[in-house]
Amino acid sequence: MIVTDLAAVTRAHGDRAIFAELSWTIEDRARIGLIGPNGSGKSTLLRTIAGLEPPEGGLVTRPRHLRIAYLRQEQEPSDVPVMAMLLGARSDLATIERDLTAVGQRLADPAVTADMPRLETTLEEQERLLHAFDRAGGPRLRNRAEGLLRELGIPRDHWDRPVAALSGGQRKLVGLATCLIGDPDLLLLDEPDNHLDLQRKETLERLLAEFDGAVVIVSHDRYLLDDTVERIAELEPAAGGARLKVWEGNYSAYVVQKEIALRRQQQDYTSQQKEIARLEAAVKRFELWARIVVDERHIKQARNKQRQIDRMDKVERPVLERRRMALTFRPRIRGGAIAMRLEHVSFGFDDRPVIRDADVVIQNGERVGIIGPNGSGKTVLLSLMAGERVPDRGTVWVGPSIERGRYAQHHETLDPRRTPIETLRDVRPMTEGEAVAKLLKF
Numbered sequence: 001m002i003v004t005d006l007a008a009v010t011r012a013h014g015d016r017a018i019f020a021e022l023s024w025t026i027e028d029r030a031r032i033g034l035i036g037p038n039g040s041g042k043s044t045l046l047r048t049i050a051g052l053e054p055p056e057g058g059l060v061t062r063p064r065h066l067r068i069a070y071l072r073q074e075q076e077p078s079d080v081p082v083m084a085m086l087l088g089a090r091s092d093l094a095t096i097e098r099d100l101t102a103v104g105q106r107l108a109d110p111a112v113t114a115d116m117p118r119l120e121t122t123l124e125e126q127e128r129l130l131h132a133f134d135r136a137g138g139p140r141l142r143n144r145a146e147g148l149l150r151e152l153g154i155p156r157d158h159w160d161r162p163v164a165a166l167s168g169g170q171r172k173l174v175g176l177a178t179c180l181i182g183d184p185d186l187l188l189l190d191e192p193d194n195h196l197d198l199q200r201k202e203t204l205e206r207l208l209a210e211f212d213g214a215v216v217i218v219s220h221d222r223y224l225l226d227d228t229v230e231r232i233a234e235l236e237p238a239a240g241g242a243r244l245k246v247w248e249g250n251y252s253a254y255v256v257q258k259e260i261a262l263r264r265q266q267q268d269y270t271s272q273q274k275e276i277a278r279l280e281a282a283v284k285r286f287e288l289w290a291r292i293v294v295d296e297r298h299i300k301q302a303r304n305k306q307r308q309i310d311r312m313d314k315v316e317r318p319v320l321e322r323r324r325m326a327l328t329f330r331p332r333i334r335g336g337a338i339a340m341r342l343e344h345v346s347f348g349f350d351d352r353p354v355i356r357d358a359d360v361v362i363q364n365g366e367r368v369g370i371i372g373p374n375g376s377g378k379t380v381l382l383s384l385m386a387g388e389r390v391p392d393r394g395t396v397w398v399g400p401s402i403e404r405g406r407y408a409q410h411h412e413t414l415d416p417r418r419t420p421i422e423t424l425r426d427v428r429p430m431t432e433g434e435a436v437a438k439l440l441k442f
Contacts, residue, residue: 001028003066003186003214004049009058010241011044017241018044021058024233024244026186030214033225033251036235040242042218043073045235046188049216066186069179073190073218074410075171077164082154082174085163086145089178093141096133103129141181148177151207153200153374165349168409169195169374180207189217193224195409197373225251234258265318272315279305327442329367336399339364340385345394347384354380357394364399379409 004026011018018041026032026049034042047053048060050070062068078085088094103126112118137144149159152173158166163174172195179187193201201224208215208228216233219225225232232254235242247254286302289295338361345358354377362368370378383389384396386406398404406413414423424435 001063002026003028003030003063005061006049007059007061009048009055009060011041011048011053012056012241019235019244020241022242022244023058024246026214026216028185028214029212030216031208031228031230032214032216032233032246033229033231034216034218034233034235035220035225035251035254036242037237040235040237042235043190046070046190046216046218049186050188067182067184068186068188069182069184070188071172071175071179071190071192073194075163075168075175077162077171079162079164081160082149082163082166083145083159085174086148086177086181087141089181090136090138090141093133093136093138096129096136096138100126100129100133137183144181145177148180149174152177152203155375158375167195167375167379169197169200172196173200173374176204176207180211185213187211187213187215189215189219191218191220193219193221195374197371200374222251222255262318262320265315266320269315269317272312276309276312279309283309335364335401337364338362338399339366339402340399341397342385343395343397345384345391345396347380347389347391355384355391364402382406 002025006022006024009022009024010020012020022045034045036042044053047070048055050068051060051062052070080088103122106112106122107119107126112122133139146159150156154166154170154173154177158170163171166174172192176189176192179189192204196204201221205224205227208217215228217225217228227250229250230248232247232249232251234245234247234254236245247257249257283302283305286298286305290298290302340360340362342358342360345355346353347355358381370381372378380389383406384391386404387396387398388406408414415426418426420439421432421435424430424438425432430438
C-alpha cells in the first residue's frame with residue numbers, strides 16, 4: 001500500500017529552488033534513510049511530506065485517514081510538563097473526551113432526562129463515544145505514556161518538569177515519545193540521534209526495529225542507517241534544485257553502489273567529451289573547407305556534425321569528491337601551559353545539584369572529550385568553562401591570553417536575526433570579503 005506519493009513537487013525559498021519536479025512514492029512499512037549535504041532540502045522535504053508546508057508546485061497525495069508523526073530536528077523548549085505533552089499529543093482522544101463531557105452535561109439537564117426520545121439519543125451517543133475512546137486506546141493512554149518514558153530512560157522525577165528544564169538529548173527523547181504514542185502509519189524523523197548518548201541510540205534502533213509503520217529518517221550517522229533502513233534516498237544538489245535518487249540497501253550498500261555509479265559516469269563523461277571534441281574538430285574542418293572552396297556539401301556536413309552534438313544527451317561531469325570543511329583548531333596566541341583549571345566547582349538548579357566538586361586541569365593544546373548519559377550535566381559543565389554561568393561554589397581559573405568560545409548545542413549563542421557575515425564580524429573585526437572567505441571554508 002502507498003502511504004504517500006509526491007508527483008512533480010517543487011519547493012523554493014525566494015527565487016532559489018530547493019528541489020524541483022521531485023517525484024517519490026513511500027510504501028507501507030518502508031525503511032528509508034534520507035541523506036544529502038547540509039542545505040540540500042532534507043528537512044524541507046520532510047515538512048512537505050508531513051503536510052506542514054504546502055509545495056509551490058506539484059501534488060502530495062496521502063490516504064484520507066493516514067496518521068503521520070514528525071520529529072523536528074530541534075525540539076523547542078516548552079513550559080508544558082513532560083507527561084502533559086505526551087498525553088496532549090493524542091488530539092483525537094482529547095476531542096472524544098470533550099464530546100463525552102458535553103454529553104455528560106446534557107445528561108445532567110432535567111429537560112433531557114424528562115424527554116425519553118432525547119434521553120435515548122444522548123445515551124446512544126455516549127455509548128458510541130465510549131466505544132470510540134476505548135478503540136483509540138484512551139483508557140490505556142497514561143500507561144502507554146509511562147511505558148515510553150521509562151523505555152527511553154526519562155527518570156520518574158522528570159515527568160512533571162517542564163520540557164524546557166530537560167537537557168537537549170532528553171528533549172529529543174520526549175519528542176520521539178510524543179511521535180510514537182500516536183501509533184502513526186508514517187514516522188518522519190529529522191536527525192533523531194542528535195544529542196543522544198550511546199545507550200539511547202541503541203534504544204532508538206530497537207524502537208525503530210519494532211515499529212510497524214513506514215519510517216523516513218534523516219541522519220548523518222552511517223551506523224544508525226546501516227542498522228535501521230533498507231533503502232537510501234539521496235538528495236543530490238543541482239543547478240535547478242536538488243534531485244532525488246533512491247538506492248536499494250542500507251548505507252554501506254549505498255556507498256558501494258554510489259562509487260561504482262560515479263566511476264561509470266566518469267568513464268561515460270570522458271568518452272562523450274572525446275566524441276564531442278572529435279565532432280567539433282570536424283565542424284571546424286568542414287567550415288574551413290567551405291570558406292576555401294565554395295561547396296554546399298561542406299556546409300551541410302558541418303551542420304550535420306553540429307546537430308549530432310546538439311542532440312546528444314549530455315553526461316554531467318561527476319563530482320567525485322565534494323569540498324571538505326576547512327576546520328582547524330590553531331590558537332592565534334600561544335598562551336600559558338595550563339589553559340583552564342576547575343577547583344571544587346559545584347553548580348545546581350534550585351535544590352537539585354548538577355555538578356559536584358569538579359576538579360579538572362586542561363593543558364594548553366589538549367583535546368578533551370566530555371561524555372555521560374543524557375541529562376548528566378555535560379552542557380552545564382561546558383557553560384561553566386565558557387564563563388556563561390557562575391559556579392555556586394569553587395573557582396574556574398583561565399590561563400593568561402586564553403580566549404574562550406563555545407559551540408552551543410541548540411545554537412542559542414547565535415542571533416537568528418543576523419546574517420552569517422554580520423555574525424562573524426560581530427565576533428572579530430574583519431572586512432566583508434574576509435568574512436565571506438572564512439564562510440566559504442565551511
